[in-house]
Amino acid sequence: MKCIALSLTVLFASLSQATANEPAKLTATTFRFLRTESKTFEPSTKEQRPATVLYGVFAFRHPGPQPLKFWGFDPPSKEGKFIVRFPDYEVQIEGGWQKVPVGYCGTGATAYALAPDTDYFLLVPVDHPRLSNTTGIRISASTESGEFWSDPFKPPQAKK
Numbered sequence: 606m607k608c609i610a611l612s613l614t615v616l617f618a619s620l621s622q623a624t625a626n627e628p629a630k631l632t633a634t635t636f637r638f639l640r641t642e643s644k645t646f647e648p649s650t651k652e653q654r655p656a657t658v659l660y661g662v663f664a665f666r667h668p669g670p671q672p673l674k675f676w677g678f679d680p681p682s683k684e685g686k687f688i689v690r691f692p693d694y695e696v697q698i699e700g701g702w703q704k705v706p707v708g709y710c711g712t713g714a715t716a717y718a719l720a721p722d723t724d725y726f727l728l729v730p731v732d733h734p735r736l737s738n739t740t741g742i743r744i745s746a747s748t749e750s751g752e753f754w755s756d757p758f759k760p761p762q763a764k765k
Contacts, residue, residue, distance in 0.1 A: 629751030635666040638758035659732035663755055669721025673748040680717045681725060688728045689746045690714050697741030705735045736760055
């Protein structure tokens with residue numbers, strides 16, 4: 606009997622460990638693509654050129670009951686804009702969703718609280734080359750509690 610109990614304990618421990626590596630899927634009241642917006646960053650040295658990033662602007666609202674901390678380099682603006690750091694991307698391929706591998710450097714990132722039941726505009730880079738040849742995209746914004754996934758949207762057209 607002790608052997609069965611020990612085996613079940615080991616089995617449940619391994620199952621909980623496997624699911625502990627997957628972030629919890631959280632549900633937002635709103636997380637939908639609205640438009641794109643470009644932002645140019647000035648170089649920090651004379652040798653560099655200005656860099657322009659194409660952001661997807663998403664309407665976002667989470668239901669609470671408390672603020673959730675999202676990764677970013679700056680707090681939300683007075684207008685409610687917040688540039689999300691470390692998003693995950695999925696692209697729609699042949700009717701299924703496939704994760705797009707992206708590497709990140711987290712130097713300088715901080716967790717900022719976004720209040721519940723408050724409208725925000727989340728800005729997420731959408732100019733990654735792997736996002737252009739697909740019929741649909743969805744992105745995630747991660748918190749300490751899990752991750753929110755956007756509604757699927759069509760890839761933005763590159764501006765010429």
